[in-house]
Amino acid sequence: MKAVITVVGKDTVGVIAKVSAVCAELNINVEDVTQSIMQDMFCMIMLVNLSRCTQDMDTVRARFAAIAEEMGMELHITREEVFDAMHHI
Incomplete structure (x- = not known):
């Protein structure tokens, strides 16, 4: 499974x-x-592979929310x- x-x-x-460190911590591969x-x-878009992620999506979202708050930035996974369904015409 992939994510943006x-x-x-x-x-x-x-x-x-910092974002890459969280990916490594959760075994999420940055593609x-x-x-x-x-x-x-600052604007960044990452395509990541979640197939070997060590946590469920709720935990992943919580971990990224914590790092976003720490940095004072907006971060969405x-x-x-x-993503494809939202942008499909």
């Missing part, structure tokens, strides 16, 4: 490292990542099938 992680907020040092700085806003 989006991160948006004021640019600070270590955002990619692709794109990031950019728009004025002073959406399973690929939900």
Whole structure:
């Protein structure tokens, strides 16, 4: 199962490292990542593989919510099938 992680907020040092560390902690494989700085806003989209994740989705969401709060950023994780359904015309 794959998912899309989006991160948006004021640019600070270590955002990619912190999000990647949570992925490693939960055994989530990062397959692709794109990031950019728009004025002073950091924007990142990650495609991740959850097939070997060691926790259920509620725990994964809670862990990412905690890191988002710590960083003062918006972070969302959406399973690929939900993301595809939301953007299917």
